[in-house]
Amino acid sequence: MPFETKATITSFGGKLFKLSHPSSTTTTPMAVNLYLPPSALSSSTTPVPLLIYLSGLTCTPENCSEKGFFQHRASQLGLAILYPDTSPRGLNYPGETDSWDFGAGAGFYINATQSPWNVGYKMQDYITHELPQVLFSDPEYGKYIDSSRVSITGHSMGGHGALTLYLKNKGTYKSVSAFAPICNPSNCPWGQKAFSGYLGADNKEEWKKNDATELIKSQEWKGEKDARILVDVGTADGFYEKGQLLPEKFEEAVKEAGVGGVKVRYQEGYDHSYYFMASFADEHVEWAAKNLGLL
Numbered sequence: 267m268p269f270e271t272k273a274t275i276t277s278f279g280g281k282l283f284k285l286s287h288p289s290s291t292t293t294t295p296m297a298v299n300l301y302l303p304p305s306a307l308s309s310s311t312t313p314v315p316l317l318i319y320l321s322g323l324t325c326t327p328e329n330c331s332e333k334g335f336f337q338h339r340a341s342q343l344g345l346a347i348l349y350p351d352t353s354p355r356g357l358n359y360p361g362e363t364d365s366w367d368f369g370a371g372a373g374f375y376i377n378a379t380q381s382p383w384n385v386g387y388k389m390q391d392y393i394t395h396e397l398p399q400v401l402f403s404d405p406e407y408g409k410y411i412d413s414s415r416v417s418i419t420g421h422s423m424g425g426h427g428a429l430t431l432y433l434k435n436k437g438t439y440k441s442v443s444a445f446a447p448i449c450n451p452s453n454c455p456w457g458q459k460a461f462s463g464y465l466g467a468d469n470k471e472e473w474k475k476n477d478a479t480e481l482i483k484s485q486e487w488k489g490e491k492d493a494r495i496l497v498d499v500g501t502a503d504g505f506y507e508k509g510q511l512l513p514e515k516f517e518e519a520v521k522e523a524g525v526g527g528v529k530v531r532y533q534e535g536y537d538h539s540y541y542f543m544a545s546f547a548d549e550h551v552e553w554a555a556k557n558l559g560l561l
């Protein structure tokens with residue numbers, strides 16, 4: 267089914283489209299925003315590459331579209347941005363809306379294995395399979411996108427989502443970047459709560475398959491010299507201070523696996539918010555653009 271266009275908003279010379287489509291993966295309607303830069307919309311040009319942005323806990327497609335400021339540099343460089351939602355909505359599973367860090371708004375970009383979540387909470391399949399297929403084949407929007415040039419990025423839960431989907435699907439995305447990602451969910455409260463609910467408290471092997479710090483040590487990545495991973499963490503991030511992000515664990519794993527081409531940067535004084543995100547948005551868009559052949 268093609269996208270239904272709910273709104274069109276001019277932004278940095280391009281257009282932000284607020285879209286919706288019925289998803290067979292989540293069994294619900296899904297909201298998604300798409301930004302097309304001016305170069306994509308001018309009739310004389312060829313399709314543009316795509317950056318997928320995965321948002322954090324509690325977010326919808328709106329948070330980053332409104333205050334992430336990705337559109338600023340994406341407009342100049344000729345990059346499309348896709349802002350998906352963070353979970354299915356309205357399934358009415360028991361406990362789905364009881365807390366902000368589990369269920370609605372907290373899908374973690376994994377495929378749940380535990381009932382009832384294993385029916386609709388399949389955000390990994392949704393982001394890697396259904397959503398790109400719907401976009402690339404859409405009669406209105408598909409023609410603007412070069413489906414062979416896609417990168418991925420994200421914030422917090424979405425930063426981890428970006429890292430894991432990149433690591434699980436080597437070659438699908440040209441690069442990855444993450445803002446304040448949860449780096450080692452098996453060892454932090456947010457991750458332990460989500461993985462217990464979605465994957466089962468005792469299924470630690472399943473946890474490892476969904477944890478960026480474990481995935482980077484896999485056979486597929488061990489010894490990789492050009493991993494194309496950029497991570498930024500703010501040193502005044504309260505969630506970093508509380509041990510939710512654990513970037514040092516990821517850095518240790520990178521070292522242990524002998525992986526090159528990974529930059530983890532600690533940005534002095536920045537917190538977890540979109541003030542931090544927006545401050546480095548240009549650099550993350552440039553990172554993707556460079557790896558997508560635009561720079």
Ligand SMILES: N[C@@H](CCC(=O)N[C@@H](CS)C(=O)NCC(=O)O)C(=O)O
Pocket residue numbers: 321322323324325329366421422423538539540
């Ligand atoms: N609701 C949580 C905060 C959750 C939170 O900070 N979410 C981040 C992602 S992990 C976010 O992007 N929130 C939405 C926003 O800042 O617009 C709290 O009260 O501590």
